[in-house]
Amino acid sequence: MTTINVENIKSHADVIASCGTKVGEVDHLQGSDQIKLTKHGDGHHHLIPVSWVGEITDNKIVLTKDSQEVKDTWVEA
Template sequence: MVSASEIQEHMEVRSLDGEHVGTVDHLEGSDRIKLTKNDSPDGEHHHLIPLDWVDHVDAHVHLSKNASDVRAQWTHVAN
């Protein structure tokens, strides 16, 4: 499992199929990543993804799910 300390603000988040799905805003608790709303498809909401979806971290956060699955399953946050 990836350590939360490896994930930094403003890192690009990429899906398993290499698509950009967001940018890290910050960690929400110890088990979720909050994505910036400016980079959101709707431009109005933050989205949360579980740390369990992270496959590995290098210069980017790489997820173990395809972009369509990420967008279908992430959690919407109003603010």
Template sequence: MANKIKNNVADAGDAVAKAAKDLGSRIATGAEDAVDFVKEKTGMGDPGEGTDRGVAAIKDHMDVIASCGKKVGVVDHVEGAAIKLTKNDSPDGQHHFVPVNWVARVDRHVHLAKNSKETEENWKPDASSCACGT
């Protein structure tokens, strides 16, 4: 009986610690978003300035911005080494894929190291074409 209580308390402690870590991460992300939003709206930050969260922070429905500042698509989802763009935002109504190694930084948007012309001329028809990252 005592072992069962001890295990239940340990499990509860682990659950609380995990929830606290998750909440802390969400609060930090929200604070970074708020800072980036204020910088963008007040003009206090360089347009290329933002908290880079890395490619692991790419989420569905994020805008994808070329190095020239033009929006080239919206993230449908990440598929291996590729970002699949939604077909609704595509000029030809098709899904296109962008290798993740084209990403310069990730903040509230995905910012590419290539300009819109380079991106649109070289995006890929499927995720497997992005494995080489060219």
């Protein structure tokens, strides 16, 4: 299992679901265990757990969840 360094999660990085769909952009880290996404098309911020991050590359955060699972389980902030 790869360890994710949360310090590598930068504001405005694209957040990509495991299926390749962009699900948002990083607004900022909230605490050490949640990523707050910029406002979505519904006008709300959403929170996703850092534990969903599979890898961080080239200003992209790639998740271990597909886009439907992300949208079904993210938390409105």
